Amino acid sequence: MASSTVIAKTDVTLAWIDKHTEPVEPEQYGPLSAQFMPVMVNELSRRQRRAKQEALAKEKALQRLHTAEQMTTLGQLAAGIAHELNNAIGVVNSKTERMQQDLLQLLEELHPEVSGYFDVGLMQGQAVSSSEVRRIAKRFQRDYRLDRDTAKQLARALSDNPVPESWLSDPSKALKYWGMGRDLHDLKIAARHTVGIVKSVKQLGRTDGEPDELLDINDTINKALALLQSDLRRVSVRMQPAVLPLIKGASTEYVQIWSNILKNACDALQQTDAPNINIQTKFVNQRILVTIANNGPEIDEPTRRKIFQPNFTTKKGGLSFGLGLGLSIVKRIVSEIGALLPLRAMRLAPSFASSYQ
Known part of the structure; x- marks a missing residue:
């Protein structure tokens, strides 16, 4: 009984067996x-x-x-x-x-x-x-x-x-x-x-979007820190910059990446005693690695899966309400510049993704 129909796109040689086919050396091969x-x-x-x-x-x-x-x-x-x-x-x-x-x-x-x-x-x-x-x-x-x-x-x-x-x-x-x-x-x-x-x-x-300048990633991080001075007043920030090669890109977009992540980290650390943020840059295997970590609490898994979705936010009220666009913009920019995706969350705060590689 045929178990399937085969339509060949080119000339082929077809071989088949049926119940009348004799086995080869059954004493040895069964x-x-x-x-x-x-x-x-x-x-x-x-x-x-x-x-x-x-x-x-x-x-x-x-x-x-x-x-x-x-x-x-x-x-x-x-x-x-x-x-x-x-x-x-x-x-x-x-x-x-x-x-x-x-x-x-x-x-x-x-x-x-x-x-x-x-x-x-x-x-x-x-x-x-x-x-x-x-x-x-x-x-x-x-x-x-x-x-x-x-x-x-x-x-x-x-x-x-x-x-x-x-x-x-x-x-x-x-x-x-x-x-x-x-x-x-x-x-x-x-x-x-x-x-x-x-x-x-x-x-x-x-x-x-077209990159339009040569820039140092460390400089873009420092610009983001300068923009967030008021948010960082109670946070101890430690920067460990490495010597990095210049890359071609738009400085504003890189500053936007760090600003969004650092602002989220600041919001996540509001209830943390002695809050601190550690920023480290490295040049490894022809890639620039930026690590941002903090000592805030971790985010729950269901929320972590949604953090890059447009319009998703956990900032529902008060002065820290959010539109759910920050990390969507981050993901778009990182996708366009060809960095590793998906972004890998390392330590995440309950309401805000606060540390990435």
Whole structure:
């Protein structure tokens, strides 16, 4: 009895056996059924493997199609939001420039003696991490006999440089005007970064973005840390940068990746005593590896499986409500730059993915 129908696409030689076929050396190899069984098992196994591969390929194709549809719809919505944000940030950007000019003019006219402090903050901002601030502050306390708070403020303002005599004579005044300059410096950086974010959000449902500069990954991480200064005030951040090769890409998009992950980590650490975030970069096997880890609680498995889905968020209320777009944007950017996917969560907080490789 035939068990299957075979249609050959080319000329073939067909061989078959039936119940009248004589077994070959049955004394040594057993009856016909025993001799033919390995052939049958091998063929069935081969067909099963092929069917499984085809099913997996079909499932992946459907997933890609579903993701493409989601991202296209999300991209259309995001483009509308981005248009409105672009108008608003344009006003912020222009007013910031005007404010800078007016403040510089006022200080030169009314308080020329403090304009130098303002200029330091405006030009440099705060370029040191919280761990570096603590180290430098201890040296300032010892060398200049300062109290702890003043030493920390001066460490933020002057990094590891010697403290000028003018700053030591009236540190409160110097730090006050330095802080004004720093805040304006941060406002300008945030405004420029937001312009880049708006551009990136417009690309949410598209894949035609073009890298346009050579950059150092460590620099993009430091820019993200600068943007999140207010969120990181109570968090101890430790940065362990390696010497990395320059790569071609859009700086704004990399800053967006780190900003989203670090902001999520900050939110996850709100209930953690002595919160800390460790950032490490390496160059291994011709790949750049960035590890961000924190000491917050782990995320539950059902939530972990959804963290990269558009519109999924666990931030439902209060000042930390979320739109569910952050990690979707991260995944899109990482996919486009050709990094390893899927992103592998290492330690995850209950509400926010906070550590990835």
